[in-house]
Structures are given as structure tokens and as C-alpha cells.
């Protein structure tokens with residue numbers, strides 16, 4: 001694996017940089033700057049997604065036969081890094097990153113033909129219906145029931161922590177189709193096509209940062225065609241596990257971390273420590289930034305290796321767990337240092353001022369506006385996409401043979 005930049009890669013990087021800078025509107029930049037969670041405010045995220053789609057770049061990890069740009073792993077990494085450095089909005093990626101690859105692998109030709117183009121264009125917005133109250137880490141214990149009735153299934157139960165369900169028009173969902181045998185053997189993977197169908201209720205859960213990012217979704221006698229099964233009935237666990245590797249491994253943390261650390265360094269250069277020196281000149285604080293930067297560089301190498309695996313048709317396996325653990329931990333460290341750097345200006349609750357399009361002035365410096373909500377939001381990064389304790393269990397089993 002040679003990851004050094006060739007003249008061709010540098011040309012690619014310059015082209016990407018120029019196109020991104022020319023395509024980003026002020027509204028998009030503002031939305032990205034005010035993003036406090038994993039995804040930007042939905043309308044702004046989708047504006048950027050459609051801009052990418054107009055260029056054929058909305059699914060950068062997909063193979064060309066399904067509408068991807070056919071970039072090499074390194075080109076993909078360059079593109080992601082340029083987006084992070086320029087501050088592009090982050091659209092919801094459940095379609096591109098999760099259900100898309102699953103449909104390519106397990107979907108029927110009809111399902112691929114119907115759903116994949118709609119994911120690429122942004123016409124469909126997918127949410128993920130895996131977790132339930134009482135079934136998160138122990139996902140196989142899920143209870144949402146799908147009972148066959150003629151050509152349909154009738155679904156009853158509830159999903160929780162469903163990110164951006166309030167914006168989605170479709171959900172990919174794990175349901176229980178049998179209570180016989182091992183719990184993993186009675187699960188099916190199904191696509192819920194009409195999220196406005198009778199019997200579906202989406203209730204918001206407001207996070208401690210004050211944002212509406214997650215929801216609880218209820219199903220009461222919801223009819224879904226049996227043709228919407230992906231894979232065989234009761235074989236959904238195989239599909240679910242395949243998807244989880246993409247959820248944990250398909251997303252590089254290091255480009256975002258490099259951008260977060262660059263932002264932190266700019267803030268530390270503007271802020272003063274207790275004895276009036278620039279915070280960046282404070283040896284203790286500077287060392288902590290440097291440690292985070294070294295960890296990010298180490299992670300970058302592992303992520304690039306994983307991209308090569310994906311490009312060769314292999315899933316990253318236990319490496320995706322390792323990247324998830326390190327990426328989320330460094331993310332928390334970077335946001336903790338940023339909140340610390342802005343000191344008491346982190347404390348005012350400025351939800352109104354940090355809403356995209358708002359004309360309310362920030363209390364304190366602009367750069368302090370998102371510091372605490374980001375820090376609070378990132379506490380969840382070691383829980384979602386499979387908690388870090390569960391990732392460590394996977395590493396212990398698959399890598400260490402324990």
C-alpha cells in the first residue's frame with residue numbers, strides 16, 4: 001500500500017479544493033460552522049448533498065456500476081479531507097453508507113434498481129431502525145414483531161434513538177419474524193417505504209445539548225409488503241452484521257479530527273490563559289493538543305488501510321471496531337479541549353444564536369458558540385454505532401482470540 005501523494009493525486013486534490021470552494025454557498029458554510037452533532041441541520045445538509053449529486057459525487061464510496069465516482073481509496077480520503085477542511089455541511093448518510101451497500105450485496109435486482117438511484121439523488125432519506133428500548137448492545141433481543149399476513153407483514157413495536165427520523169421518508173428496520181431457536185435466527189431486515197403510513201408515530205427526544213437529533217418511533221399495525229424483505233426471512237442477522245461493518249468502518253474520523261484540531265489551535269491562539277499568555281503558548285495546553293494530533297495521525301494510517309480493504313471488496317473486520325474506538329475517543333478529547341479553551345464563554349445556552357439563519361448575536365466570541373453543545377453531543381459518540389465497550393469485546397474476540 002503506497003499512500004504518498006503522486007502528481008496525479010495532487011492535481012485531484014487541487015481540483016476538489018477548487019470545486020468545493022466554488023460550490024459552497026454562504027448558507028452552507030454557516031450551516032456547517034454551526035453543526036454541533038454528527039450531521040448538519042437537515043435542510044443545509046441536503047443542499048450540500050444535492051450539490052454533490054449534481055456532480056455525481058453523492059455516494060463517493062459506491063462502485064461506478066451503481067453510480068459512484070470510481071475513486072481510489074486515496075482519492076476518497078483526499079475528497080473527505082478537503083470537505084472537512086473547507087467546512088462543508090454533513091448530510092445524513094444512512095442511505096449512502098448503510099442501506100445502499102446492503103442492497104448492493106443482498107438486494108434483488110428490482111430493489112437495487114428502485115432504491116439506489118433515489119439514494120444517489122437525495123430523493124429518499126433513510127433512517128436506521130435497529131435499537132429498541134432494552135435492545136441496544138444486546139441487539140438480538142429485539143422485540144418489534146412482524147407477522148405475515150398474505151402479501152404483507154404487520155409490524156408492531158418501537159425503535160429508539162432513531163437519528164433524524166423526523167426528516168426521513170424511509171426506514172431500514174430489524175424485526176422479529178420468529179421466536180423459535182436462537183434469538184439471532186428469528187430476525188429479518190425489512191424496508192419501510194412509507195414513513196407517513198398509518199400506525200407510525202415519531203416522537204422527539206431532545207438531547208442534553210438542546211437539539212432534536214434523535215427520536216422514538218412507534219409502530220401500530222403497520223402494513224409493509226413482504227417484497228420489502230432484504231435477504232431471506234429470519235436471515236436478517238447476517239444482513240444486519242454486514243451493515244454494521246460499514247457503519248463503523250466506512251466513515252473516516254481523521255479528516256474531521258484534523259479540522260477540529262485546526263479550529264482548536266486557532267481558538268487557543270486567540271484565547272488567553274490565567275497569566276495572560278496566549279493559550280497556545282501555554283506548554284501544558286499545547287502538549288495536550290499535540291498528543292491529540294499524534295493520535296489522529298496514527299488513526300489516519302489505519303483508516304487509509306481500511307479504505308484499501310473496502311476498495312478491494314473486503315470488509316475491514318475488527319479494524320472497524322478499532323477505528324470507531326479511537327476516532328470517538330479523540331473526538332471527545334478535541335471537543336473537551338475546545339470547551340476548556342473558551343472557558344466561561346462555553347456556558348451560556350445559545351441555542352437561538354447557533355441556529356442556521358439566525359440574526360441573534362452570540363454572547364462572547366463567535367468561536368465559543370458551538371463549543372459546549374459539541375462537547376455535550378460528542379459524549380454520545382462512544383455509545384452510538386455500537387458502544388466502545390462492545391467494540392472492545394469484538395477486538396478481544398476477533399483479534400486477541402479471548
Ligand SMILES: Cc1cc2nc3c(=O)[nH]c(=O)nc-3n(C[C@H](O)[C@H](O)[C@H](O)COP(=O)(O)OP(=O)(O)OC[C@H]3O[C@@H](n4cnc5c(N)ncnc54)[C@H](O)[C@@H]3O)c2cc1C
Nearest residue numbers: 128129130131135136137161162163380384385386387389
Ligand atoms: C445520539 C445517538 C444516536 C443514535 N442513533 C441511532 C440510530 O439512528 N438508529 C439506531 O438503531 N440506534 C441508534 N442509536 C442507539 C445506539 O446504537 C445504542 O444506544 C447503543 O447500541 C447502546 O445501546 P443502549 O443504549 O441500549 O445501551 P446498553 O446496551 O443498555 O448499554 C449500557 C452500557 O452498558 C455497556 N454494555 C452493554 N453490554 C455490554 C457488554 N456485553 N460488555 C461490556 N459492556 C456492556 C454499554 O457499553 C453501555 O456503556 C443511537 C444512540 C445515540 C446515543
